[in-house]
Amino acid sequence: MSDAPELILTGGPVLTMDPTAPDAEALAVRDGTVTAVGAARDVLALRGPATDVVDLQGQALLPGFVEAHGHPTIMGLAIAPPALDVRPFTVPTGREVYDKIRAAVVVHPGRPVGAYGIDLLLQRDLAPPTRALLDSISAYAPLVVVSNSGHAAYANTPALRAAGITAATPDPPGARFVRDENGEPTGEAHESAAVIALMNTVADDRLDARHIRSALRWSFAQHARVGITTLTEMAAEPRLLPDLRAAAEQPDADVRVRAYVMGTPELAADPGRRFTGHAPAREMFGVSGMKLWADGTPWQGSIATSFPFRATDAATRIGLDPCGHGGMNYSTAELALLAAAFTAQGFPVATHVHGDVTCEAVLHAYEKAADGDPERLRSLRPRLEHCGAVTADQYHRAAQLGATVSLFMDHVRWWGDVLADDLFGPDVAARWTAARSAVEAGHRISLHNDGICSPTDPLSSVATAITRRCHPSGRTHGPDQRLTVEEALRAVTSGPxxxxxxxxxxxxxxxxxxADLAVLTTDPRTVHPDRFKEDVAVTATYLGGRPTWP
Incomplete structure (x- = not known):
């Protein structure tokens, strides 16, 4: 039969995520497309002499996972070997962080060194990376240490000199260089444009096209091994778009890529800029919208909330005044102008937001962007990213506007106790990334891992969504915000x-x-929530019917 499927998978439950036919026994694939889903007898009747029949041996078949908010470029450049990965998931103590940095400086004397991933809240013994401390480690070559959140960076004097940052340097829009009482830069920088300015001083030869594409290939492979088939680059620098496209369009690329471009005032002011439309999935690369950062991160105290940060040693470590509230990256008016400009250009907008006060500004910006045409805004599906302290009422208002939300669920897994004990209190931790409130407001939510800010693993997001458990304590924060396993699985497949x-x-x-597919060890619906993280794992990934892992 010339139209016989090339591939049939059977012998285990097929979870289609299609509400009209949620369960099946087998699936057939031809030319990268699903051609049949249903009873094993019916699907197997379609096979031809060349059909490859895969016996799942009781394992479960699901759609490939969609990472709604990733950062593959930063992942490749910042932690791909031999880069210096000092995140708390890989280097748990502050002593080990500085041992690793000092060793790199010794091995590469006179060369720039960058380290990614410190966390002053999880690496409790970590000495703050002041300019003086970093100068003592590397006096003659640039040394830059970036926070795990990606929202702060710390530089020594040679790095500041290489970046050309002085007392007279203006702060970039939506970002800032921290200064002392005399106006001199301390070496600390907050938010994307300022952080990137420092990171570029230690990039060395890593920004040439060959290295970038190699780093992306490594990054794509890390996503495929956890079942991801479509990946969002949620902070694409315009100058790196050609490399991102080239890597995604390689014949053997492991993932499909959709990019949100960093939304600068310059791009917003470009009168000729227009969104050209969404690329269909058969195209391996496409631009999906523009990205804005309305605020920063709770781990740096840079989010605007109606409730104060607590007066604790942890809050002092991240530089907060007692009972501080943090702030936004843009004024309400500036944010509204950017959102309106990109919406007028036809771009869907995705806005980073954590604080509930910040969310008010984002909702106001989207209301202004609608400009009397709410259906047009709704058709663009503008997004709110992370949504740490967003309230139930704000979720409802976002849904009424036609906005959609993507939740950084593993904030609860890794920082739930920090939120409860160090920064805000148990009540705030209990409603952080309030997934149940979002679903009840009518949202088709997605869950994400935010690139390298937490280990990339959609199944970890699912496990956290159904348990609200913090690691390693096992404490539960906000049990009333749990999702069912079916809701959580939709949030890493059909929702994104x-x-x-x-x-x-x-x-x-x-x-x-x-035919984007993920094979799991077992049917995730049959596993007790407390055992989900241990008992459910990805064993194979297919992109358009082509195996990408293992």
């Missing part, structure tokens, strides 16, 4: 596919859709 305007191509398993 819809947010990317790809719902007719990916995120579910039904005839005509791309």
């Amino acid at each position: 596919a819809w947010q990317l305007h790809l719902e007719n191509d990916i995120g579910m398993l039904r005839p005509g859709m791309r």
Whole structure:
């Protein structure tokens, strides 16, 4: 049969994520597309002499996972070997962090050194990386240490000199260089544009096209091994878009990529800039929108909240005044102008937001962007990213505007106790990334890992969503905000596919859709929530019917 499937998978439960036919026994693939889903007998009847029949041996088949908010470029450049990965997930103590940095300086005398991933709240013995401390480690070559959140960086004197940052240097829009009482830069920088200015001083030869594409290839492979088939680059620098496209369009690329471009005032003011439309899933690369940062991160005290940060030693470590509230990166008016400009250009906008006060400004910006045409805004599906302290009422208002939300669920897994004990109190921890409130407001939510800010693993996000457990204590924060396992699985498959305007191509398993597949050790619906993280794992990944892992 010339139209026989090339591949059939059977012998285990098929979880289609299609509400009209959620369960099946087998699936057939031809030319990268699902051609049949249903009973094993019916699907196997379609096989031809060349059909490859895969016996799942009881394992479960799901749509490939969609990472709604990733940072593959930073992942490749910052932690791909031999880069210096000092995140708390890999280097748990402050002593080990500085041992690793000092060793790199000794091995590469006179060369710039960059380290990614310190966390002053999880690495409790970590001495703050002041300019003086970093100068004592590397006096003659640039040394830059970036926080795990990516929202702060710390530089020595040679790095500041290489970046050209002096007392007279203006702060970039939406970012700042921290200064002492005399106006001199301390070496600390907050938010993307300022952080990137410091990071570039230690990039050395890592920003040439060959290295970038090699780093991206490594990064793509890390996503494929955890079942991800479509990946969002949620902070694409315009100058790196050609390299990102080239890496995604390699014939053997492991993931499909959709990019949100960093939304600068310059791009907003470009009168000729227009969104060209969403690329279909058969295209391996496409631009999906523009990215804005309304605030920063709770771990640096840079979010605007109606409730104060607590007066604790931990809050002092991250530089907060007693009972401080943090702030925003833009004024309400500036944010509204940017959102309106990009919306007028036709771009969907995704805005980073954590604080509830910040969320008020974002909702106001989206209301202004609607400009009397709410259906047009709704058609763009503007997004709110992370949503740490967003309230139930704000979720409802966002839904009424046609906005959609993507939740950084593993904030609760890794920092739930920090939120409860050190920064805000148990009540705030209990409603942080309030997934149940978002679902009840009518949102098709997505869950994400935010690049390298937490270990990339959609199943970890699912586990946290259904348990609200913090690691390693095992404490539960906000049990009333738990999702069912089915809701959580939709939030890493069909939900993010819809947010990317790809719902007719990916995120579910039904005839005509791309054959993006993840094979799991067992049916995740049958596992006790407390055992989910231990008992459910990805054993194989397919992109358009082509194996990408293992």
